[in-house]
Amino acid sequence: MAGSGSGLLDQVPDSNELRVQSSLDIQGHLVLSNLAEVVERVLSFLPVKSLLRAACVCRLWRDCARRKLKARQRITWMSCSQFFDQALPVAHSLVKVVKDHLEELYVLPETLFYVTDYHTINWHSGLKRARKKTGLDVSSALEAYLPDECQILGLATPGVVVTPMGSLTSCPLEVEHGEAGFALVFPKMNGVKIEKFQFSKDPKSRMFDESQLHEAGLKNNPDLRVVLIFAYNTWRQGDTRFVQQVVNTLNEKSIIIAGGQVEHLATYGPQMKSPGASYIGVVGLTFSGPQIQAASVVLDDDVENKKSADSVIQRLKAANIPEDNSVGFMFACVARGVQYYGENNVEANLFRKHFPNVPLFGFFGNGEIGCDRVVSGKFTLRECNCEKDDLLHGYTTVITIIHFGK
Template sequence: MFYVVGKKKPLCETATAFEKILPKECEILGLTALGIVATPMGSSSNRPLELEHGEAGFGLIIPKMNGVKVQTFHFIKDPKSRCFDESKLQEAGLKNNPDLRVVLIFGYNTWRQGDSRFLTQVLGPLNEKNIIIAGGQVEYLAPFSPQMKAKGSTYTSACGLTFSGPRIQAASVLLDISVNKVDTADSVIQRLKAANIPEENSIGLMFACNGRGEQHYGKDNVEADLFRKHFPSIPLFGFFGNGEIGCDRVVGASFTLRECCDNRDELLHGYCTVMTIIHFGK
C-alpha cells in the first residue's frame, strides 16, 4: 500500500491504523507532504483535486497483477561514508533487472544542504536504465522498517516503489519553471498524451513543487484539470513537495528510449512538476 497525507495529519497514527486492518504480507509505504493531489472515490473519471492546504490524504492499495511485480526499497545514508554503496541497488532489484520499468523514488531530508549528494548518488546509476523515474522530496516518512524506527527523524534516506514486468508501459513529462500559463502547461501535457499509453488499467501521478499550484498560475487546480482534459478516465494522485524527480521519458511496447544523460535531462528539479502515467497491461 502507498499512501500520502498532508503535513498536519499524524503520519505514524495513520500507519498504525493501516497495519491493523491490512494483511501482514502487505507492505506499506507512507509519506507526509506539504499538499496532495487526489482523485475522489467513486469513479476514476472524477475531477482530480490539488489540495495544497489543510488536512487531507489518500491511499492506494496495489493488488497482485499477472506479469507485474511491485517491490518497496529503502536506503539510509551512512553518516560515516561520503559514497553510496551501489550494491544495495542490486539487492533491491534496481540493477541487473531487465524487466524493471518504473521507479517511484522519494527523498527524506535530502533537500538539506550537504545531503542532496546522497540522492544524486542513488539516482545516478538508474539513469542508465530503460525506466521511468519519478518522485519528489517529502516532509516525513512513516517508519515502516526497523532501521527507520531506530533512527527516528534524524536520518537521510531514499525510499520508493519499483514496478517490473514486460506488460508495463509508462511515460513522464516535466513542466519546468517557465511553464506558468495554462496554454503552455497544456502543450506539455499533450506530449504525455502523444506517448499513446493505454488509459485502461492505468494510473496518473503528479509530483509538484509547493511553489507551483495556485500561486504559480494565479488560479487553482490548473495542472490537475489539464490532466483530466487529456486523460478523462485515468485517476490522478500525487503531492506538493520540496523538490521534484523525473524527466521526459517513454517506456512503451516498442520504443527507443532517450536516456537522461545530458544537461537537458537532469533528474533533480525545483519549481517544477513531473507527471507520469503507468499502464499495468490488460
C-alpha cells in the same frame, strides 16, 4: 388463549408445503455445491473479505474464490480531502476512510502506497516534534486493517493531489492547504511485480554503496520499467548529494524515474524508531514486467501559464500509453499550484482534460525527481536529449502515467 394458539397454528405450513420447501432447499444446495459456474457467479458479487470467508465453506468454493481473486487485478484507491476545521478528528481522516472502505474492497491488497498532508498530522499531534509518533500512529492504524503480507509505503507532504473516490472520471484535486490523503491499492497482477525499497545514508561514508541497488532489484533487472523514488530529510538537511548518487546510478534509458523530496516518512523501518533521530535516505517502489508501459514529462519553470502547461501534457498524451488500467502521478514543487498560476487546480485539470479516465495522485514537495521519457509498447525510449537527463529539479512538476497491461 385458544384464539391465540389457533392463530399460531395457522402460520405453520402443512406437510405438503414443507416437503416442497425442503425439496427446493436441497436443489439449491446441490446447485451451490456442484456447479462451479453458478458458485463463481454468486461469489463475483462479494467484496474480498466476504470472499475469503466463503472460501472456507468447501473445496469447490475455495477453488472458485481463488479464481475470482486472481481475476480481480484492477488498481483501486481510497481518498479524502477537506478544508481545515476546528473539529478535526483525533486521527487523520484517511485512517477512517481506509477502515470504512476495506470491508467493501474487491481486491486483495498486495501493496499499499499512501500519502497524507503533514500539516494535519502536526495539528493532530499538538506539537511539531511529535509528528514522527503521529506518523507511526497513522501507519500502525492502517497496518491493523491490512493483510500481514501487504507491503506499505507512506509519505507525509506539504500538499496532496487526490482523485476523489467513486469514479475514474472524478476530477483530481490539488489540495495545497487542508486535510487530504490517498491510499492506492495494488493487487497481485499477472506479469507485474511491485517491490518496496529503502536506502539510508551511512553517516560514516560519503559514497552510496551501489551493491544495495542490486539487492533491491534495481540493477541488472531487464524487466524493470518504472521507479517511483522519494527522498526524505534531504532538503531539510541541505544534503541532496546522497539523492543525486542514488538516482544517477538508476538513470538508464529503459526506466521511467519519477518522484520527489517529501517532508518525512509516515512509515518507518525498525532502524528509525529511536526518538529524535534525523535520518537521510530514499524510499520507493519498483514496477517490473514486460507488459508495463509508461511515460513522464517535466513542466519546468519556463512553463508559466495554462497554455504552455497544456502543450507539455499534450506531449505526454502523444506517447500513446493505453489509458485502461493506468494510473497517473503528479509530483509538484510547493512553489507551484495556485500561487504560481494564479488559480487553483491548473495542472490537475489539464491532466484530466487529456486523460479523462485515468486517476491522478501525487503531492506538492520540496524538490522533484524525473525527466522526459517514454517507454513504449516495444520498450524503446524517446528522450529530449542524447545525454543522461538531470533528474533532480526545483520549481517544476513531474507528471507520469503508468499502464499495467490489460
